[in-house]
Amino acid sequence: MTTVLPDSSKTDAANPVAQDEATLRVQLAACYRLVAHFGLDDLxxxxxxxxxxxxxxxxxxxPYGLLFSEINASCFVKIDxxxxxxxxxxxxxxxxxxVIHSAIHAGRADANCVLHTHSEAATAVSALTEGLLPLSQFAMRFHGHAGFHDYEGxxxxxxxxxxxxxxLGEHPVLVLRNHGVLSVGRTVAEAFILAYYFERAARVQLLAQGAASAAGGATLHLPHADISALASRQFxxxxxxILPPGSREWPAFIRLLDKLDPSYRD
Incomplete structure (x- = not known):
């Protein structure tokens, strides 16, 4: 079956809640390019x-074999x-x-976009028993809202x-122990921004833990549990x-990609 797509330049890729296939293809390609742009990819x-x-x-x-920086709207494989x-x-x-994506799409009705990376900081935190700590405002979004899946090979x-x-349960993020992280979004924008901020939160945690260790075991300051819970609820x-994750940022990301290399739309 051949899929005939309209001119991708006419799709409203900057609208994070667009739901037609042609626009979603462009947004998905944009998501791959953003993951590469921010250094979250793995060859x-x-x-x-x-x-x-x-x-x-x-x-x-x-398709298996393309760098994320090569992905464009017409290259995707449609599978069941x-x-x-x-x-x-x-x-x-x-x-x-x-295996991973079919599980989440079949098991979660709201899983319109599923994003899995081996980004370095997130993978490092996945190997810590305590996982992601509420050490920064970046991390508060995920406090009590991340599942954990033990490595099975x-x-x-x-x-x-x-x-x-x-x-995964009802969480927006699943930490894959000793492996990486997975985010689930109602939109492509949501899945991307959750992965982006999980990585930022993980980097801050590793920097703080490294600084504490270098300072001879200095104590990390964690906000009071009630404050962490409040911030988590606010997000x-x-x-x-506060809007749904990615809603405000997505149009700016599209403008960025259109300036850098609009070939993701092809």
Whole structure:
């Protein structure tokens, strides 16, 4: 089956809640380019997927072998939850990518976009027993809102899918122990900004822990538990003028990419 797409230059990629396939393809490609731009990628590995509107059980994912900086809107492979291609592409798909993403798309109705990276700080924090601590405002969004999944080897077996979705639960982020991090978004913008700020929070934590160690075991200051809980509620319940994650930032990201290299739209 051949997918005929409209001119990508006419899609409203800056609208974070757009839901037609052509626009989602451009936004998904933009997300790959942003992950590469901010140094969160891992060569040709890792994967970001988006649910195809109007096609239950189908999602778009990257072909195996392209750098994130090479991804564009027309390159994606459309597959179903069993890994079958549902378009005419012959490009391969990363097996672990299929296992992880099919689990989340099938198990979470709000998982329109699923993003998995091996970003360095997040992976380092995934190896700490305590995980991500509420040491910074960056981290407060995730306080009490991150699941943990123990490492089971490379995710090649479909049997792991039920444990992935169990451990994710209703959280927006899943820490993959000794492996990396996964974020879930109602929009591409949301999935990206959650991954971006998890990495920022993890970097701050590692810097603080390193500084404390270098200072001869200086004590890290953690806010009172009630304050951490308050900040978490403010972010997750969108108090005051806080909007859904990524809503404000996404148009600026599109402007950035259009200036740097608009080929992601092709």
């Amino acid at each position: 040709i590995y890792n994967h970001i997927s988006v649910r195809v509107p109007g096609e239950p059980g189908h999602f778009l994912i990257n 939850h069993e890994g079958n291609r549902v378009d005419d592409t012959t490009q391969p798909v990363n097996r672990a990518g299929f 490379v995710a090649l077996e479909t049997g792991e899918r039920e444990r992935l979705i169990r451990d 997750n319940e969108m108090a005051g003028d």
